[in-house]
Amino acid sequence: MxxxxxxxxxxxxxxxxxxxxxxxxxxxxxxxxxxxxxxxxxxxxxxxxxxxxxxxxxxxxxxxxxxxxxxxxxxxxxxxGAMLRDFAIVSTAYGATLSDMRKCGLAGIVSLLVGVVLSFVIGAGVAYAFGYTDAVSITTIGAGAVTYIVGPVTGAAIGASSELLALSIAAGLVKSVLVMVGTPVFAKFIGLDNPRTAMVFGGMMGTTSGVCGGLAALDPKLVPYGAMTSTFYTGLGCLMGPSVLFFATKALVG
Known part of the structure; x- marks a missing residue:
C-alpha cells in the first residue's frame, strides 16, 4: 500500500x-x-x-x-522553477489600478534607479570587505544584494563560478527575509500606509517576495502596488547588472 x-x-x-x-x-x-x-x-x-x-x-x-x-x-x-515564479510575480502585480500607479509618477522611477544602485553598492562593498577584489566576483555578489534573481542572471552573463552564484543567491535571500520581517516594524516611521508609498517602497527594496510578504503582514491591499514596482526593479536589475554596473565596477577595480 x-x-x-x-x-x-x-x-x-x-x-x-x-x-x-x-x-x-x-x-x-x-x-x-x-x-x-x-x-x-x-x-x-x-x-x-x-x-x-x-x-x-x-x-x-x-x-x-x-x-x-x-x-x-x-x-x-x-x-x-522560473516559469511559475515569474507567472506568480506578474499576476500579483495585476491587482494594482492604473490611477494609483499614475500618482506615483517620477518618485516611482527614481526609487527604481536608486534602489538598484544602492543595493548593488552595499552588496559590492560587503564583497570587497570579505576579500573579493575582482570585478566578476564583486559584481555577482553585489547583484545578489539587488535580488536573488538578479545575482545569478548577472553572474551567468559575466562568467562567474557556481560558488559565486550561490553566494549571490544567499545574499538575496537574506535581504528578502530582512525586508519581509522588517516591513511591519518600520512601516509607521516611513509612512508606508498608502498605494503611492507602497510603490516607492517596492522600487527601493526590489525583492518581490520580501516586499509582498511584508506588505501582506501590514495591509494586503498594498501588496499589488509593491509587487508592481518590485517586478520592474528585478527586470531593471537584470539589465543593469551585466552591463552598466559590471563595467562601472571593472573600471574601478580593474
Whole structure:
C-alpha cells in the first residue's frame, strides 16, 4: 500500500509539491500567529523552513539541489522553477489600478534607479570587505544584494563560478527575509500606509517576495502596488547588472 502511494505521489510530482508547500505555508502561519502574534510574518517562517528543509535534504542525500534530490519531492523543482515564479510575480502585480500607479509618477522611477544602485553598492562593498577584489566576483555578489534573481542572471552573463552564484543567491535571500520581517516594524516611521508609498517602497527594496510578504503582514491591499514596482526593479536589475554596473565596477577595480 505504501509503495503504491509513493508511486502515485512521484508520478504526480507537481501536485505533490503544491500539497507540501501548502502544508508548509499553513504550518508557518499557525506558528506565526501562536508564537509571534503575527510580528514575524508567516511567509518569512515559510522561507526559513524551506531553507532548513533544503539543507537537511542536501546533507541526507549528498545532493546539490535541496529537497529536489529526494525522489518524492522532485516536483518542487518544477513548481519553484522560473516559469511559475515569474507567472506568480506578474499576476500579483495585476491587482494594482492604473490611477494609483499614475500618482506615483517620477518618485516611482527614481526609487527604481536608486534602489538598484544602492543595493548593488552595499552588496559590492560587503564583497570587497570579505576579500573579493575582482570585478566578476564583486559584481555577482553585489547583484545578489539587488535580488536573488538578479545575482545569478548577472553572474551567468559575466562568467562567474557556481560558488559565486550561490553566494549571490544567499545574499538575496537574506535581504528578502530582512525586508519581509522588517516591513511591519518600520512601516509607521516611513509612512508606508498608502498605494503611492507602497510603490516607492517596492522600487527601493526590489525583492518581490520580501516586499509582498511584508506588505501582506501590514495591509494586503498594498501588496499589488509593491509587487508592481518590485517586478520592474528585478527586470531593471537584470539589465543593469551585466552591463552598466559590471563595467562601472571593472573600471574601478580593474
Amino acid at each position: 505504501l509503495d503504491i502511494l509513493t508511486t502515485v505521489l512521484v508520478k504526480n510530482g507537481l501536485l505533490t509539491a503544491f500539497a507540501i508547500v501548502g502544508a508548509t505555508m499553513w504550518l508557518s502561519y499557525v506558528l506565526s500567529a501562536r508564537l509571534t502574534r503575527g510580528k514575524l510574518h508567516g511567509s518569512a517562517l515559510a522561507i526559513m523552513l524551506g531553507l532548513l528543509a533544503a539543507y537537511i535534504s542536501g546533507v541526507a542525500t549528498g545532493g546539490k539541489n535541496g529537497v529536489v534530490d529526494i525522489k518524492l519531492l522532485s516536483g518542487v523543482g518544477l513548481m519553484g
